[in-house]
Amino acid sequence: MTALAFASLDLTDYAASLNAQLQGRNAEDVLRIAIRDLFPRQIALVSSFGAEAAVLLHLVAAVDKATPVLFLDTGKLFDETLRYRDDLIDRLSLSDVRVLTPDPKLLSAQDDAGTLWFRDAEACCRIRKIEPLARGLKPFAAWINGRKRFQAATRQHIPLVEADGARLKFNPLADWGPAEIEAYFIRHDLPRHPLVAQGYPSIGCAPCTQPVAAGDDARAGRWQGADKTECGIHVSTLPSSSPRDEE
Incomplete structure (x- = not known):
């Protein structure tokens, strides 16, 4: 799809139309259509390289190993996650992993001591996740993520495709459950995030x-004791430009 054609679309209507067309398709088909047919060189996978990430990374690599993968290195990640990321990059031969980091000026101005997470978790997520991802997604018309309906009450109704500001967002594993994820790990002999065995189902x-x-709940360990269940990248429109804005 050309940038001009994409810019002319009503994305809410287009997402609804794609949802209807893709119902009943398996994740492999959804990814193949999104990456090869609809958005060649205009779509990226956003991955945390977390507990279940290997499944979607493997599925995307099977379609095109050169699909850009955006990874948010917040500066507060577990060392195990960084090592796991590197292991999966090698194992799956991913050729375009882009590491997104917070703006040093924002960190200096708002979190110079590195303790903003304790004082204001929403603000911390904003400068360490939302803002870097907005920058990283600027070249793309669509993105892929690994959210699943079973993970939390806030995710029970996510569709296969949704409008996300100036982009489309694909949720190819939306209807997968824990048994399907486990079976995929076993069938493809995928390595596990080392923290899963220590009781971290969401990292x-x-x-x-x-x-x-x-x-x-799989996400019960995230922001424990706080009235917060999401970092923000999936609950608000990312404040970024896109190919739609450049026409």
């Missing part, structure tokens, strides 16, 4: 991620 920044008890 974000180290200061804001705790292990959870068996049977708890």
